[in-house]
Amino acid sequence: MWMYALRRLVLTIPILLGVTIICFALVQIAPGDPITSLVRPDTPPEQIAALRAYYGLDQPVVFQYLMWLWRVLGGNFGTSIANNAPVASEVMRAFANTIVIALISVLFAFVVSLVLGTIAAIRQGGIVDRLVTALAVFGISVPTFWLAVVLVIIFAVNLNWLPATGMGASGSDSFNYFVWDDFKFAIMPIVALALPPLAIMTRITRASLSEILNQDFIQTLRAKGLGGFQIITHAIRNIMPAAIAMLGLQLGYLIGGSVLVETVFTWPGTGALLNKAILTRDIPLLQGTILVLAGAFVLINLVVDLAQSLVDPRIKRS
Amino acid sequence: MNEMRSPDLSLVEAQSETPEAYVKVKDLEVRFVSREATVKAVNGVSFELKKGEVLCVIGESGSGKSVMMRSLLQLHAKKRTRMTGEMRVGEHDIMKVTEKRMSELRGSTISMIFQEPMTALDPLYTIGDQIAETVMRHERVDRDAGWKRALELLELVRVPSPERRLKAYPHELSGGLRQRAMIAVALSCRPSLLLADEPTTALDASVQIQVLVLLRKLQREMGMSMIFVTHDLGVAAQIADKVAVMYAGRIIEYGNARDVLMHPEHPYTRAMLSSTIKDQDRSAPLDTIAGTPPDLRALPDGCSFAPRCKYAGPECLAAMPPEVTDGRNHMARCVRVSAVRGLLAFEPGLAAANVPA
Known part of the structure; x- marks a missing residue:
């Protein structure tokens, strides 16, 4: 087990290096000059050249990459062009906001989808099964930004139960998820984020569970005299490798794809930060954000692989 | 042939069916109902098995042998299955017990070994x-x-x-x-009835024998009754006390293992035995049974084997042949078989008239 974990960990290093190269290259390829968006149109060319040299933008690309990588490894993601603040702290603060609501969303979706998917798989063709199918189709087809807006209209505007946007008085730094006055700001973003993964995971749970329930060993379990609950326990444990893989994928999707939801709710996460960085062509900020997101994605996959090998003994020894 | 049988005739008669049968199946019918078709998987199977006896059920794939056995554990999906007839194991009426009681019997009183050890665990x-x-x-x-x-x-x-x-x-x-x-x-x-569904089929030849010998030994030591489904006649000869040959969901020949395997009377059993490899000349082609098993969704009237039987005549297709049983409880279901002097005899030329009604 530990050998497998170590090997898997070492294997992530080249992946992470690849991630840094792509992050760096993506921004190089993108059109637009960060300096022109920083200065007034009538700035003299020599002043622009000086700025260029100051930010290292006049160096060869490979050199720029290595310089950048060296600084990144030291935890220095550079300085934001837009507001001169260190990128690292800004990205990490935003990332914390994003990862927490993404985790809550995906875990909520995971638990609910297991319950709904299991009921649907056991009572195939029943009322719950049809409702679950309807819910799943709804969840997959509805765009999250539309859902987010509808949630705001219903719960913030009409019912006035929940705040519409932002993180409230505490703000990013002292936000406490265990205090209702803070947490109520997170509820609608969490729900809006959770619906698509919930729908997809419910479908997957139902499909993989009904496949498992048709396998030979289920008949063995029945022939052993086990009751329905025990048999379902066996079956659920057997879909866990697939469910965990799905959980990881959805979490990755949530941290990367939360731009729209975070924009609607003005939730100060990486999605909103990306939005801001792109609009202001803030290259260090953009690179830093993408890098953190990509790195998080790689780490999530690592954790998923390790978790899978814990639940499925066939994985680690092969 | 008769000389060979006569010495132990009295012995066999003495232990023939008595009320002490531990497993009793009577007129069992199993139908799988779906929107498209009804599959008649088991069509009136009856047999009895005493404590400690081994019954081998032989038949091709799709002859209903596994379905029959799964019925004893009520393993079929309730919704799609229609079962009629009687099944008793010890004091338990399998047709009438509640699902809760049944799940208590499964794995304790009656337990089962499956064919594929790869997927059954x-x-x-x-x-x-x-x-x-x-x-x-x-x-x-x-x-x-x-x-x-x-x-x-x-x-x-x-x-x-x-x-x-x-x-x-x-x-x-x-x-x-x-x-x-x-x-x-x-x-x-410690089950008292062990159901074994081709437990050695998926194994290597050398391992097959080991597992078979082990099963036979444990069965004797624990005094279990055992129903052993196989399509391997050699396996049946090794461990069976009684043999039932199934075809299209019916038992078409039944009796003591020696009687059925050494002196088969039903044309199907005979054809099956002659299509096994023993000491034939390599150059001689192997005997096979022509044709394919019948479609269980649309069984013909009359003998299900008739379309493949080289002795079949028009009388075979008219109605299901009755069971013919001799004094040794050797049963065959064929119009060409009759009980002569207390023993079954197959007479290819004999017309249906000679068969007792």
Whole structure:
């Protein structure tokens, strides 16, 4: 087990290096000059050249990459062009906001989808099964930004139960998820984020569970005299490798794809930060954000692989 | 032929069907109903089995042998299955027991070994867990006691280094060991009826014999009744007391193993026996049974084997041939078979007129 974990960990290093190269290259390829968006149109060319040299933008690309990588490894993601603040702290603060609501969303979706998917798989063709199918189709087809807006209209505007946007008085730094006055700001973003993964995971749970329930060993379990609950326990444990893989994928999707939801709710996460960085062509900020997101994605996959090998003994020894 | 049979005739008669039958199946019919078609999988099967006896059920794929056996455990999906007839195991009326009672019988009084040891065990649970689980379910003991019992059982089924194998997962064991583990699961609560559904078919030839010998030995030691489904006649000859030959969901020949295997009377049994490889000349082509088994969704009237039978005449297709039984309880269901001087005799030229009604 530990050998497998170590090997898997070492294997992530080249992946992470690849991630840094792509992050760096993506921004190089993108059109637009960060300096022109920083200065007034009538700035003299020599002043622009000086700025260029100051930010290292006049160096060869490979050199720029290595310089950048060296600084990144030291935890220095550079300085934001837009507001001169260190990128690292800004990205990490935003990332914390994003990862927490993404985790809550995906875990909520995971638990609910297991319950709904299991009921649907056991009572195939029943009322719950049809409702679950309807819910799943709804969840997959509805765009999250539309859902987010509808949630705001219903719960913030009409019912006035929940705040519409932002993180409230505490703000990013002292936000406490265990205090209702803070947490109520997170509820609608969490729900809006959770619906698509919930729908997809419910479908997957139902499909993989009904496949498992048709396998030979289920008949063995029945022939052993086990009751329905025990048999379902066996079956659920057997879909866990697939469910965990799905959980990881959805979490990755949530941290990367939360731009729209975070924009609607003005939730100060990486999605909103990306939005801001792109609009202001803030290259260090953009690179830093993408890098953190990509790195998080790689780490999530690592954790998923390790978790899978814990639940499925066939994985680690092969 | 008759000279060979006569000496032990009295002996066999003395132990023929008596009320002490432990397993009693009468007129069992099993139909699988779906929107498209009704599959008549078992069409009136009757047999009796005493304590400690081994019944081998022989037949091609699709002859209903596995379905018949799964019925004894009520393993079919209730919604799609129609079952009629009688099934008794000991004092339990299998047709009438509640699902809760049935699940208590499964794995304790009646247990089953499946054909494919690859897929019949849960891949994510250790062997020890899978054995202990059954013990815990039926004997209401804790996990430690269950594992202790599992260790004894692995020793009983001769698994080498059983302590290590308890903690192994199914994919870490060979096919033979997996099937032994499966047998250990089945025997874990000392069943009085063991159902074995082609337990050696998926195994290597050398392992087959080992597992077979082990099963026979354990069956004798524990005094279990056993129903053993196979399509291997050699296997049947090894372990059977009684043999039932099934075709299209019916028993078409039944009797003591020696009678059925040495002196088959039904044309199907005869054809099947002559299509096995014994000491034939290599250059001679093997006998095979022409044609394919009938479609169970649309069974013809009359003898189901008639379309493939070289002795068949128009009378075979008219109506289902009656069972013909001799004094030794050897039964065949064929219009060309009659009981002559207390023994079954197959007479290819004989017309239906000679058959007792």
